[in-house]
Amino acid sequence: MKRRDFLKKAAGGGLLAASAVTAAPAIAAPRKRFNWKLVTTWPPNFPIFMEGVQRFADDIEKMSRRRFRISVFAGGELIPAMQTFDAVSQGTVQMGHGAAYYWAGKVPAAQFFTAVPFGMNAQGMNAWLYNGGGLNLWRDVYRPFNIVPFPMGNTGVQMGGWFRKEINSIADLKGLKMRIPGLGGKVMAKAGANPVLLAGGEIYTALERGTIDATEWVGPYHDQRLGLYRAAKNYYYPGWHEPGPTLELSVNSKAWAELPEEYQLMVENAAAAANTWMLSEFEAKNLQALQSLKQQHKVNVLEFPPDVIRELRRLTAEVLEDEAKKDRIFREVYQAYRSFNSSNTAWNEISEAAYANALTV
Amino acid sequence: MKRRDFLKKAAGGGLLAASAVTAAPAIAAPRKRFNWKLVTTWPPNFPIFMEGVQRFADDIEKMSRRRFRISVFAGGELIPAMQTFDAVSQGTVQMGHGAAYYWAGKVPAAQFFTAVPFGMNAQGMNAWLYNGGGLNLWRDVYRPFNIVPFPMGNTGVQMGGWFRKEINSIADLKGLKMRIPGLGGKVMAKAGANPVLLAGGEIYTALERGTIDATEWVGPYHDQRLGLYRAAKNYYYPGWHEPGPTLELSVNSKAWAELPEEYQLMVENAAAAANTWMLSEFEAKNLQALQSLKQQHKVNVLEFPPDVIRELRRLTAEVLEDEAKKDRIFREVYQAYRSFNSSNTAWNEISEAAYANALTV
Numbered sequence: 021m022k023r024r025d026f027l028k029k030a031a032g033g034g035l036l037a038a039s040a041v042t043a044a045p046a047i048a049a050p051r052k053r054f055n056w057k058l059v060t061t062w063p064p065n066f067p068i069f070m071e072g073v074q075r076f077a078d079d080i081e082k083m084s085r086r087r088f089r090i091s092v093f094a095g096g097e098l099i100p101a102m103q104t105f106d107a108v109s110q111g112t113v114q115m116g117h118g119a120a121y122y123w124a125g126k127v128p129a130a131q132f133f134t135a136v137p138f139g140m141n142a143q144g145m146n147a148w149l150y151n152g153g154g155l156n157l158w159r160d161v162y163r164p165f166n167i168v169p170f171p172m173g174n175t176g177v178q179m180g181g182w183f184r185k186e187i188n189s190i191a192d193l194k195g196l197k198m199r200i201p202g203l204g205g206k207v208m209a210k211a212g213a214n215p216v217l218l219a220g221g222e223i224y225t226a227l228e229r230g231t232i233d234a235t236e237w238v239g240p241y242h243d244q245r246l247g248l249y250r251a252a253k254n255y256y257y258p259g260w261h262e263p264g265p266t267l268e269l270s271v272n273s274k275a276w277a278e279l280p281e282e283y284q285l286m287v288e289n290a291a292a293a294a295n296t297w298m299l300s301e302f303e304a305k306n307l308q309a310l311q312s313l314k315q316q317h318k319v320n321v322l323e324f325p326p327d328v329i330r331e332l333r334r335l336t337a338e339v340l341e342d343e344a345k346k347d348r349i350f351r352e353v354y355q356a357y358r359s360f361n362s363s364n365t366a367w368n369e370i371s372e373a374a375y376a377n378a379l380t381v
Numbered sequence: 382m383k384r385r386d387f388l389k390k391a392a393g394g395g396l397l398a399a400s401a402v403t404a405a406p407a408i409a410a411p412r413k414r415f416n417w418k419l420v421t422t423w424p425p426n427f428p429i430f431m432e433g434v435q436r437f438a439d440d441i442e443k444m445s446r447r448r449f450r451i452s453v454f455a456g457g458e459l460i461p462a463m464q465t466f467d468a469v470s471q472g473t474v475q476m477g478h479g480a481a482y483y484w485a486g487k488v489p490a491a492q493f494f495t496a497v498p499f500g501m502n503a504q505g506m507n508a509w510l511y512n513g514g515g516l517n518l519w520r521d522v523y524r525p526f527n528i529v530p531f532p533m534g535n536t537g538v539q540m541g542g543w544f545r546k547e548i549n550s551i552a553d554l555k556g557l558k559m560r561i562p563g564l565g566g567k568v569m570a571k572a573g574a575n576p577v578l579l580a581g582g583e584i585y586t587a588l589e590r591g592t593i594d595a596t597e598w599v600g601p602y603h604d605q606r607l608g609l610y611r612a613a614k615n616y617y618y619p620g621w622h623e624p625g626p627t628l629e630l631s632v633n634s635k636a637w638a639e640l641p642e643e644y645q646l647m648v649e650n651a652a653a654a655a656n657t658w659m660l661s662e663f664e665a666k667n668l669q670a671l672q673s674l675k676q677q678h679k680v681n682v683l684e685f686p687p688d689v690i691r692e693l694r695r696l697t698a699e700v701l702e703d704e705a706k707k708d709r710i711f712r713e714v715y716q717a718y719r720s721f722n723s724s725n726t727a728w729n730e731i732s733e734a735a736y737a738n739a740l741t742v
Binding site for chain 1: 540664682691729
């Protein structure tokens with residue numbers, strides 16, 4: 021049980037943690053109280069994301085009978101959203117929630133723990149992280165930053181994005197100004213597009229005014245709330261660039277070591293429960309929103325042409341090789357990811373993909 | 382938050398639970414101790430299944446500092462495997478673990494909470510159960526039996542089974558003696574096969590001696606351990622009859638109501654964590670086993686022909702209609718299941734299925 025080793029090892033330094041490993045006394049002494057702060061990269065009231073984090077905090081508070089309390093802050097409430105990683109790393113706060121690929125500038129390899137273009141979907145990511153060595157690797161990568169990461173949430177396969185004009189060939193991507201961050205953006209640049217970075221609040225206006233020609237955001241539920249269907253009518257699938265982004269809970273490693281074992285296990289269990297709850301909520305809400313986008317808002321829901329997909333897939337392999345040359349840790353994680361992904365794809369082809377096919381054949 | 386309502390409502394009768402809802406005192410009094418028994422439908426040391434259940438029990442014991450202990454029993458150790466439902470219902474034990482479709486004789490509608498031929502996969506089942514009203518329905522169906530159910534584990538898409546002869550057309554199913562239980566068995570009977578019921582321990586010998594011509598079991602990992610590749614060489618996919626069976630934790634409702642809120646939440650969170658852990662472990666182990674079956678044991682891994690799949694799908698609809706006519710509760714759950722599944726399939730086609738296609742197109 022690698023998880024147990026990790027818990028013991030990570031907790032080993034803390035006095036309270038050490039005592040929790042020994043046999044419990046007949047009537048246990050009351051535990052030290054913990055009042056923690058959790059900062060996130062999300063806007064206030066951002067549905068599903070913030071709901072999932074709040075459920076996690078509420079459940080831990082109740083499981084611990086209010087001895088372990090976690091106050092949740094939206095991005096900007098306590099510190100700017102994009103300083104979440106640093107704040108947890110430095111111990112300014114004990115916990116953060118966001119997505120690992122936001123820290124690509126600092127830790128390029130972090131991108132593998134969120135999503136990679138043409139990489140693993142949510143089910144594959146969970147299998148890799150929990151049961152294929154991925155989470156241990158993630159912890160190795162974050163150790164120099166004094167952060168212990170946990171998977172906590174997943175959006176499922178995202179949509180490919182909103183386009184003012186139809187995409188009928190790879191030539192239609194040339195010169196296209198598209199809001200698309202990360203590795204997906206690098207792939208689009210190789211295809212001749214101009215990837216643009218814009219915060220969530222700026223996207224609608226930019227697309228509506230034609231400052232950009234296209235944008236990706238999340239999925240039908242969040243995209244509908246942002247009103248993107250009013251600014252562009254062509255809604256492409258699938259989200260080749262983000263096929264199942266894992267969200268992350270980050271915990272300062274010194275704070276983690278000071279937690280008694282029972283609270284560590286509450287964090288671990290509540291994070292895993294929130295992981296599945298968020299994905300399930302995305303699935304349930306996306307399917308409702310998709311129907312309303314098609315029926316009420318007359319959106320054209322279109323599949324990327326096979327030629328375009330093939331070319332983006334080819335360019336993705338190039339981008340990953342480029343990045344691997346630049347950074348040793350990226351290279352190592354890429355190798356482990358690719359190896360698991362390759363077996364996972366083989367299994368998927370005869371399980372999930374073959375089953376999906378059996379429903380329509 | 383329907384979950385919160387449920388917890389309060391279900392716990393309302395219990396004195397301890399009621400006190401836990403009020404504000405915690407500065408130093409909380411030590412809690413009453415609970416020593417529970419959990420019986421399962423699984424053989425001793427049955428990998429993944431029994432491991433997941435044991436992790437669940439261990440985590441709760443540690444989270445509660447040994448005040449809430451759950452002893453786990455394999456099928457037959459305390460009571461016969463197939464009496465799990467009755468034992469939990471009558472309060473002989475507080476908890477059980479198995480699969481809802483085992484109780485189809487008593488509760489035909491229970492089958493929807495495990496798996497339905499050509500129905501939802503693991504991700505769809507989680508979305509329906511946690512976030513689409515499915516779990517509330519499941520609790521309604523089990524209420525007359527004094528059982529509170531929780532999803533806890535999933536095998537993912539199973540394999541279609543081991544066949545001594547190749548299946549090239551629906552005619553090849555005529556007269557075929559196949560070990561296949563439940564609704565899948567009823568569909569096979571409509572296709573002209575002879576479905577047979579056999580316990581796990583009897584399958585290998587029956588197949589090896591030709592007493593049966595085919596069998597389904599679980600997936601590559603468990604099937605390899607049973608040695609089925611030595612008795613038949615044709616291994617068909619996908620598992621149209623069990624596309625993502627949900628496993629169940631059942632709790633006696635009186636015992637549940639007596640649990641303080643913090644222990645209820647430990648059960649809920651640990652069950653959800655085990656739900657994902659088991660599926661992830663299946664995924665990770667199945668892909669390894671599949672490679673070894675193909676490479677070392679020269680198994681023919683074959684896809685069911687489209688004609689066969691189409692006919693089985695058509696017959697499945699007939700079987701479900703037949704069952705719906707016989708039982709009012711089956712009919713009601715079928716309606717809810719079908720409605721969610723229909724939207725879920727539409728969303729899947731442009732998310733997961735389209736993405737799987739983008740990897741190979």
